[in-house]
Amino acid sequence: TNVMVLLTGHGGDNFFKFQDGEELMSNDIASVFSQMYTMKRYNQILFISDTCQAFTMADEIKVPNVYSVGSSLKGQNSYASHSDPQVGQSVIDRYSKVIKDFVDDAVSMTSSSQSDAMPSSLDSATVAVMERFNLHDALVRIPMTHGELGANSKVGYTDSLCTRKMNTVPLSDFFAAPLKERERQMKQRKHAASASLWMHEANVTSCEQEAVVEQECVLPEARIYDYRVKEEILDGMS
DSSP, X not given: OEEEEEEESOEETTEEEETTTEEXXXXXXXXXXHHHHHTTOOSEEEEEEESTTGGGGGTTOOSSSXXXXXXXXXXXXOOEEEEXXXXXXXXXXXXXXXXHHHHHHHHXXXXXXXXXXXXXXXXXXXXXXXXHOBHHIIIIIHHXXXXXXXXXXXXXXXXXXXXXXXXXXXXXXXXXXXXXXXXXXXXXXXXSSSOOSSGGGOOOOHHHHHHHHHHHHHHHHHHHHHHHHHHHHHHHHO
C-alpha cells in the first residue's frame, strides 16, 4: 500500500503545531514511520510538509521508501496564499495552491484535447495528467519555477533511501486508485462515462447491494433471538 501524509499549518524547526496547544515533533513522525516499516504496513510513503521550516520535519526519518518534501527549509517561512473573510482564516498556502492550479490547468487542457473515442486505460483526464507528472516535477520543480513561494523560500526534498527516484514515480501512485482498481471499476460500470478516480467513491455494484440487503435482513432475526434468550433467562430467575 502506498501512503500519503500531508501536514499543513503552523510549524517550526522540527515541530508542527496544533491550535497552539499541542506539538508534533519530527521524531514522532519518524517513530510512526519506523513502526509502520517494522510491521510492513506500507510499500512507499509520500510525506509532504507545508509549514514554516517544513523540511526539518523529515530530519529524523531513517526508514526506506519514504519520499519527503517540505515547502521551506530550516530558517525559512512558508506563506499563506489568501484568506476567506467569512472564515477569518487562510484557506490554502502558496505552495499547495501552485501545485493545485498547475494540475487543474493541465487537466483542463487534457480534457479539451482528449477524444471521447480514443481507447485508453485511463479513466479520466485527471488521472491521465497524474500518470504523466512525476513526484519531482509536481512537488518540487513546478512550485519552484511557477510560483511565488516567498522571499528566500525553497522546496526541500529527499529520496535517498528509496528504491525509485522521485522523477520516475508518477503522481498517480499516491493521488489516484491503482490502475488495476480503476480498470475494474470501468468494467463494472460499462454504461458510465468514466470510472471513479478515488477508491472510496466507487459505486456499490448490484451484487454488493444484494449482499448488504441479505446482511441487513439477517441481523434483525439475530437480535430477536437474543431478546428471546434473555426473556427465558429472566423468566427462569423469577
